[in-house]
Amino acid sequence: MRPDIATQVDQTFWMITGTSIVLLLIITAAMLYFLFKYSKKRHPVPENIEGNTSIEIVWTVIPVIIVLVMFFISWAGFKNMRDVPKDAMVVKVMGQMWKWSFEYDNKKKSDTLYLPVNRDVKFEIGSIDVNHSFYLPQFRVKEDAIPGRTNYYWIRTNEEGNFYAACAEYCGLNHWNMYAQMVVMPEDKFAVWKNYFPPDTTAVAKTDTLKTTAGAKDTLKTVKDSLKVPAVTKDTTAIKKDTIKK
Amino acid sequence: MANGTIAAHGTAEVDFYHVKSKHKGLLAWLLTTDHKRIGIMYLSCMTVFFLTAMTFGVLMRLEMLTPGMTIMTAQTYNSLFTLHGVIMIFLFIIPGIPAVFGNFFLPIQIGAMDVQFPRLNLLSWYLYIIGGGLAIFSLFGGGGWVDTGWTFYVPYSVRTTTNVSLSVFAAFVLGFSSILTGLNFITTIHRLRCPGMTFFRMPLFIWSIYATSWIQVLATPVIGITLVLIILERAFGIGVFDPTLGGDPILYQHLFWIYSHPAVYIMILPAMGVVSEIIPTFARKPIFGYVPIAISSLAIALVGYLVWGHHMFSSGISDTSRVIFSLLTFIVALPSGIKVFNWVATLYKGSIVMSAPMLYAMLFIFIFSIGGLTGLVLGALNTDLHVTDTYYVVAHFHYVMFGGMGIIFFASVHYWFPKMFGKMYNEKMAKVAAIIIGVGFNVLYFPMFIMGYMGMPRRYYDYLPEFQIYHLISTVGSWILVSGILIMIANLLSGLRNGSKASSNPWEGTTLEWTVPSPPPLLNFDKIPTVDHGPYEHPEIARRKEEESK
């Protein structure tokens, strides 16, 4: 199986950060040591050293190698990110000021992102007004929602539970409150939800909400609460609510 | 090195503050074409803007102290980070070192009487003031405070009803000020070097200003036209960026970053130049690797043009271009690395005096390295998609901007304070302030790396509970930083009032500005100096060299 995107991002991150820490320690240690050893008190007469070509070459070539390694590792991770598995389930993501809505292949729409566990999911991301960015922090990936374009990425849901999506491109007054709940549930439950209940009534609103907070849901709070609830019970409540609606 | 004219000065000449002028009082300043006076005028105005923007920053931190509303509404918060960013970038950090210290010391360091175009220089200052005034004025206009973020991304910047046009126009005017300064400096460096001052005998500060000026001249117009397009778009709906008319919002981002990435090197290169002055002065030895440092400035300026796409990795630009921009981003890190290594190597076998400017310079190396190295995480393709537009980026750029240029701005003020004002500050207090600033800085910004990695998006008025502890630490850090900065400012002001008189060369510096009296006389030199060796030849070393050759 292919490596998981989130794991790969974390690995790359720590590889680069680790190398950086080592470099930083070397530089800082050398600096402090020199400051101490060659302070005016201990070393009153400076020596006249104007440079050294071979050492310049050394500290040019080694960093070149280091950054090239970093580049290739991150490139490999990136390739994996862009290369969507063939059987991935497609979810259309639409951003607007200031909410997300999701559309499934059977035209079902929803404000909450319900997904089956252990599936590859491809998001096709668009926007109806200004730029947003569809960010799934726990999955380590985001891509902007640009009006007039469709961007994409994919993830693999390998764990049941509650997650969230945030907006990561500044989009005005309620940018900070543009969350969506994300629930990953067992395949069969998901199928029930997707196929047996009518499309959510909260489809994309066409009004331009540039300056009003009125009527905007406090999605931040919703997400906060959802993350507090243990994953499994939350799943069932979500389904139940939908049942009742019907 | 300037023919030992030191003694001859001092007595015979009046410093530039006290020279009689055609005009009286304030007019003597507002109509001056003296590069030193213009430098001082920039310094005083810039301090005001800087403190304003800093206060905004502290207010933002206060808001983030607790979840939910703490002291302001979301709309206010959005305007505050916009204004904070705009003022910091366009009014402080881009003009910063070149306009203040470049103006004051560039002519002196190359042995000239003034810049090539003194009147144009004054015009630059007026444009700066007009731009700053417009930015302030935009706060009082009809629509309310601009709320787009300093990046002015379309379509939002075209749709919002706040005073975008006026703020954008302010940035446009400031751009012209920057262009004219750059143009002036390039010509000055080419035309007014004193006899014997070859390119490779110029102080490294001049090299860095030279590279910076080229970026100013060749990159700034691009943002000029981009900002004009926003205004036209708002006023007439011409539509070149409007997706509903067939425009491409991503092209706006290209044009914006074609300037704004090189601009980050406008910010940092002069700071690097100052570091290359301070270290040899206080290590009492020539800089290690003069030529590599000089050339790496030019390399940064050039390669800096090739990497703007790394700000757009998540915007949906093509995969090919992402790969290319990422590779180039990694390459642009190399010349900075070369500089850092050479600075550290300069310390080797020196005879180091740990004065306040030197302390700031060491702080810079540490902080800037952190900022730069985290830039690598941002330049990497897959990790950037996670941390872009989170507090990780906020931490990165405060480390490089504030920790890089900001800290060195403080260092420069201390380093050149005796020369500019002819007075000494209290050395001990200066060091105390530097240490508090160093601590406060890291407490303020380091938690942002952690938050960013955990997924806290930037430009957020409110946040999930898991981030609270980091926001709390960060806000406390801002208070530590504020106290450090207040001590620093108080110390400098008291030095200005009651400091002891500074000699012409209190640090035993070797560049030309240390050969003239403090403060310098109107025409800098009473006889244009002649130079016959490199900029960092310490007299003691020169003497020893001579003895050896005998």
Next chain:
Amino acid sequence: MSNNVNTAVEEVQEIHMHRDDFGSKMGMWLFLFTEVLLFGGLFILYAAYRYIYPEAFVVASGELDVFMGGINTVILLTSSLTVVLGIVALQKGNKKLCLSFLWITVFCGIVFLVNKYFEWGAKFHHGIYPKGPALQDMSEGEVMYFGLYYVMTGLHGLHIIVGLAFIGFVMWQIKRNILTADNFQRLENAGLYWHLVDIIWIFLFPLFYLIH
């Protein structure tokens, strides 16, 4: 030189401001580079949209009058020539001839602007302007084409006006013998500016008028 404390700042400075023709030419060139990149940003936009909407650009270009554009090209080239001839005349000490040449330049510049005025006027008349009735029925590519057309030719027109002012100022200085046969750098700088504006038109003409 003197260090006379009693001399005012400005006077002392004046004494020491040595005339440096090459320096001022260098400054002018650097300024021209900023103009190049100012238009450069627009040329990048143009290239992008032409790449995205190739057919629409052909269609939209049909609205422009190649003859008018061609005439304007000839006018600008001629005005450039007369500036150069003016410089030659001044160098040879022939002030009167110089001024006559520059008058031709000014005349050409004004004619160019008048032509532009009629061209724009005709478009407006047909409803082709941002948010105008005709433009709203056009395809996306055409809207982009005309957006760029107005911005680029408009900015160019603005440069013509600035150039004319610059030349006018220089003419006044020539008249007053401030600029002479051995002090003509400012005239040359005005010329440099004017030629740059000409070069930009040399590119605008084929890019907007001659698409088939």
Next chain:
Amino acid sequence: MDTNNHHDEHNDGHIAEAHHPSYGVNILVWIGLLSLTAVTVAVAGINLGSLALTVALIIATVKSLFVVNFFMHVKFDNKVVKIFIGVCMLIFVIVLILTFFDLTFRF
């Protein structure tokens, strides 16, 4: 005192004076420019397909080279000016190419 006596470019600083100006050459250049304008209009009439843009740009470039070299005296000018122009054009071309790495693979 003269601050300007000692830099690298100075000696050829007044080269514009050294090169003897004449009316004739400039008029010839002008005629050349007019002819090239005619050519570019004429060529535009022929259907060259995708080559049309290239041809138009080549002609425009040749024209500007004439203007730069003769009308703007760069041919007779100091090396520094030439290098400067080179740097400026280099930056512009690089920026254009890099932008197209995005556009070409995005649309």
